Amino acid sequence: MPDETKIYERTEDGITTRVTAQEALAEGGAAMTDRVTDRAHVRTISRDSGRYDITYTDGRHVVLAPVDEDPRSRPSGFRIGFDGDAHGYDSVTLFDGTEELAVWTQQEWTEDPSVVFAILNAAMLGFTRGPDAVRARLLR
Numbered sequence: 001m002p003d004e005t006k007i008y009e010r011t012e013d014g015i016t017t018r019v020t021a022q023e024a025l026a027e028g029g030a031a032m033t034d035r036v037t038d039r040a041h042v043r044t045i046s047r048d049s050g051r052y053d054i055t056y057t058d059g060r061h062v063v064l065a066p067v068d069e070d071p072r073s074r075p076s077g078f079r080i081g082f083d084g085d086a087h088g089y090d091s092v093t094l095f096d097g098t099e100e101l102a103v104w105t106q107q108e109w110t111e112d113p114s115v116v117f118a119i120l121n122a123a124m125l126g127f128t129r130g131p132d133a134v135r136a137r138l139l140r
Contacts (some may be wrong), residue, residue, distance in 0.1 A: 006069045012060060024064040028052040077128040078134070080099055092119050095133035 009025035010017050031054045032043045043054045052064040081093040094101040102122060109115040126134045 009063075009065050009067055011063045011065075018067070019064075021066075024052070026068075027062070028064055047110075051107070078131045080123055094122055094126055094131075094134060096134075101126075101131060101134050 006021035008019050008021060010019045010027075010046065028045075028047065031045050032047070034040055041057055042054060042118045043057050044053075046053045050066045051060050052062070054064070056062070079095050081095060082089050082092070083091045089106065091103055091105045093103045095131045097136060104115055109119070122134050122137065125137060
């Protein structure tokens with residue numbers, strides 16, 4: 001089981017995003033097994049110290065590299081909860097651990113589309129600066 005706190009950088013054709021260890025190891029593992037099939041989609045793959053370097057037959061080049069980041073340096077406890085069904089979300093909730101920081105309902109963002117920006121800004125703030133920054137912004 002991969003370490004849930006570990007982060008990987010996934011670089012595809014020069015564009016870098018961050019992914020979880022689970023996502024990175026799933027792609028790396030799939031590429032390793034795909035390489036030995038009759039209809040391989042992987043041209044080359046190498047693995048060294050948890051880092052994957054994959055070239056696909058369609059020309060894409062992907063590098064999956066673990067990020068040397070101390071998980072304690074990331075804001076802890078902040079998360080987003082979505083409630084809804086297959087037809088869409090009914091509400092969005094920001095949490096600090098189990099404590100609700102803010103809740104927005106579908107009715108709110110339907111009546112005032114600018115609420116969507118408030119949700120996105122609060123989420124970005126929470127993930128970059130932590131729950132206390134969200135509290136400070138909401139209390140203004």
